[in-house]
Amino acid sequence: MSEKAEEGLFLAGGMTLIPTLKLRLTSPSALIDLSDLADLKGIRQEQNMLIIGAMTNHTQVAAAPEIRNMLPALSDLAESIGDPQVRNRGTIGGSISNADPAADYPAAVLGLGATVQTNSRSIDADSFFTGLFETSLKRNELVIEVCFPIPKRAAYIKFPNPASRYAVVGVMVAEHEDGIRVAVTGAGPNVFRVHEMEQALEANFSPEVIEDISVSVDSLNEDVHASAEYRAHLIKVLAKRVIAAII
Amino acid sequence: MTMKVTLSLNGKLVSADVEPWTLLVQLIRDHFGLTGTHVGCDTSQCGACVVHVNGQSVKSCSMLAVQAEGMEVKTIESLTSTKVLHPMQQAFKDHHGLQCGFCTPGIIMSALNLVAINPDPSETEIREWLEGNLCRCTGYHNIVKAISAGAKTMKVS
């Protein structure tokens, strides 16, 4: 963080950044408030895509009728974040740029195969999240909007931390025209796909087929909330529940 | 370097010169002396600092004062200026929805946001909505009862 001390930072909902500043974990030379940038606002539909501006807050995503109609998994996910006051301020752009390992939106971006549009390029979901609180965004690169292709069917279920509602583990499963994606948040340093489950589900979309698939505990998080073994167990249990919910 | 911020506070247009890092809750309490809004955790967990910004409940400890530029901010003091309590305040009194009262202003402001979008909330909906408000005294039962009763009175009146 110290290398960033002399530069400015974007301020979106401030739900992560303001507490971080109070803890002196970062000390930017300036804050750039994004709230008046018209290009970062709004939800629109283009062909088979839902496009959500970076400054759209979680309450707006949860309440938007077009999202509820076309992509209810995303409405449910937004509604499950934190508490009403966090949802009234926190934004989709801030959530994915921050890339908290336990955040919910990364599971949507990766599981739904979204594209992140920045001020200079499009970044596909598979190359956006690169590590613990790390993304492929460059310094001063601004997320403008996130484009979600509409899947045939999808759902998200998380095991929430009872205090914060962050995901101890969260699983998004989506069936697209060109295949199935299973994305897991909360369990590792950053959101990841479980290719073995995806392949099994392509052959037979049912909860039973993933019974014998387990995720290696070596790469999973371990903290006061849950051991790596428990997280591995949750991934399988939640994945089965998501699939059962979709069928 | 200070920055000038102008906003509507409980219906009055006000301005202040503040350091850019001043929190909205500091502006409300320290500059304008409205001490009904409390600071419990200062880390966006407890909800003691909840106020309305443009009609939505937010944690004023996690928003900068300058971010409220041009906005409409309402605190617990906006609910009544007389001895007659707002129906939601009266319901908290009637149902013993408070003990020490530290959490109460934030909970009432949060509850009023709920009632604005859902005038007749169920017990489950009230409990889910209160996720962002902590109370160390009451055990929440009477708070839930009070909000339910307050919502009903507000619907009638």
Ligand SMILES: Cc1cc2nc3c(=O)[nH]c(=O)nc-3n(C[C@H](O)[C@H](O)[C@H](O)COP(=O)(O)OP(=O)(O)OC[C@H]3O[C@@H](n4cnc5c(N)ncnc54)[C@H](O)[C@@H]3O)c2cc1C
């Ligand atoms: C009590 C509490 C509970 C929470 N529970 C959950 C939960 O259950 N699930 C969950 O997923 N999250 C949870 N959160 C986090 C919340 O969802 C925040 O919205 C999110 O972490 C950050 O979004 P923000 O808009 O507040 O961003 P900010 O805090 O303003 O910014 C975060 C970071 O992203 C950068 N940034 C912001 N916008 C952009 C942009 N457009 N382009 C490039 N960089 C940008 C900022 O510079 C900063 O580094 C919780 C937070 C709190 C305080």
Ligand code: FES
């Ligand atoms: S003081 Fe703001 S949430 Fe606790």
Ligand code: FES
């Ligand atoms: S009444 Fe004391 S904290 Fe709620």
